[in-house]
Amino acid sequence: MSAPASSALDVHPLCLGGNVFGWTADDAASFAVLDRYTGAGGNFVDTADVYSAWVPGHEGGESEAVIGRWLAQRGGADGVQIATKVGMNAASGFHNLKPETVTAACDASLERLGVERIDLYYAHRDDTDVPLEESLGAFDALVKAGKVAHIGVSNVPPDRLREMVAVTKAEGYAPIAALQPAYNLLDRAGFEDELQAICAENDIACVPYYGLAMGFLTGKYTQESVAADIDSPRAKGAIKTYAGNERTWVTLDALRVIAAERxxxxxxxxxxxxxxxxxxxxxxASARTVEQLDDLLPFVGLELTADEVAALDAASAA
Ligand SMILES: NC(=O)c1ccc[n+]([C@@H]2O[C@H](COP(=O)([O-])OP(=O)(O)OC[C@H]3O[C@@H](n4cnc5c(N)ncnc54)[C@H](OP(=O)(O)O)[C@@H]3O)[C@@H](O)[C@H]2O)c1
Structure with a gap:
């Protein structure tokens, strides 16, 4: 039914979100989630040098450091593919995509992770102050140096993604293997309107973040609940983003029907x-406990019927 994703990456269907590590999950909880995920066959972990700089007393890199300690404890990466990002960490001075930033931030991430190579290295955002030949050239140099296997970009608008693809082709740089946009049942247009076609045309894999719409698509939020009722440090922000839209509740109803039937x-x-x-x-998607992760993993191998997909499409477009 669906067009294939990029051929460059060979990973588990669930990419485990790492922004909780060092934020809402301490070392013990993070290690337990990572152990359960890899125990279930998972091999694709997403992080960034800026996670979790928003926590008072943190400066970014905490998530990578947790993952690094976990990898060390289990004796190395051994098939676990780590994706991380550069370009948004103001505390470290790495809040841009200048070549020297990309190079230095990569070394810092490699050190925190305790690995010799990052499997997928994203530009966390666009940076229009730096010519693409220079920023993408720095990423390409990291691939040539063996420090990065694949390149990705995140949070870029369609016109810039087109330009990026053109520059990598014109300069003979390593191709963009992945795009990381916000995309889920409640946030569709930003990806589906234009980016999706660009990905299809250029063999770019979409690795969407906010797969659970900050937890909303777990069904734990209801129209009656208020932030104080929900066991989540991010409840306020999630409710502010999604609760005011009728489409949210229609979509959740459609999800609940299918979940009950299946x-x-x-x-x-x-x-x-x-x-x-x-x-x-x-x-x-991220999980801060093993129990949360256990609710996510059953999607692997769950093939929705055409009628189920149509019901969700209709509800989320309402
Ligand atoms: N490229 C970017 O700019 C960007 C931006 C944001 C995120 N990301 C990446 O995408 C990942 C996912 O984003 P996200 O974690 O913010 O959002 P998400 O995956 O949409 O939501 C995950 C959150 O939902 C809650 N949850 C998960 N499973 C649950 C369950 N079974 N029952 C109840 N609640 C459950 C947990 O939060 P609570 O328990 O706290 O509610 C969990 O942290 C991040 O970890 C990060 O790697 C990238």
């Missing part, structure tokens, strides 16, 4: 829908 968690249906979209390689 005897799987609501979150698993939401991730199965996302995984089935054209060019989507692996949705990213």
């Amino acid at each position: 005897s799987v968690p609501v979150a698993a249906v939401a991730l199965a829908w996302l995984h089935g979209r054209d060019t989507v390689l692996a949705p990213i």
Whole structure:
């Protein structure tokens, strides 16, 4: 049904989000989640040098450091592919995509992770102050140096993604293997309107973040709940973003019907829908406990029927 995602990456269907590590999950909880994920066959972990700089007393790099300690404890990466990002860490001075920033930030990430190579290295954002030949040239140099296997970009508008692809081709740089946009049942247009076609045309895999719409697509938020009722440090922000839209509740109702019929968690249906979209390689979702992760993993292998997909499409477009 769906167009294949990029051929460059060979990963598990769930990309485990790492922004919780060092934020809402301490070392013990993070290690438990990572152990459960890899125990279930997972091999694709997403982080960034800026996670979790928003926590008072942190300066970014905490998530990578947790992952690094976990990798060290288990004796190395051994097939686990780590994606990380550069360009948004103001505290370290790495809040841009100047070549010297990309190079230095990569070394810092490699050190925190304790690995010799980053499997997928993203530009975390666009930086129009730096010519693309220079920023993408720095990423290409990291590939040539063996410090990075694949290049990705995140949070870029369609016209800039087109330009980036053109520059990598014109300069003979390593191709852009992945795009990381916000994309889920409640946030569709930003990716589907234009970016999706660009990905399809250029063999770029979509690795969408906010796969669970900050937890909304687990079904734990209801129209009656207020932030104080929800066990989540991010409840306020999630409610502010999604609760005011009628479409949210219509979509959740449609998810609940399918989840009940299939005897799987609501979150698993939401991730199965996302995984089935054209060019989507692996949705990213985070879990701060093993129990949360156990609700997500059943999406692997869950093939929605055409009627189920149509019901979710209709509800989320309402
Ligand atoms: N490229 C970018 O700019 C960008 C931006 C944001 C995120 N990301 C990446 O995408 C990943 C995912 O984003 P995200 O974690 O913000 O959002 P998300 O995956 O949409 O939501 C995950 C959150 O939902 C809650 N949750 C998960 N499973 C649950 C369950 N079974 N029951 C109840 N609640 C559950 C947990 O938060 P609570 O328990 O706290 O509610 C969890 O942290 C991040 O870790 C990061 O790697 C990238």
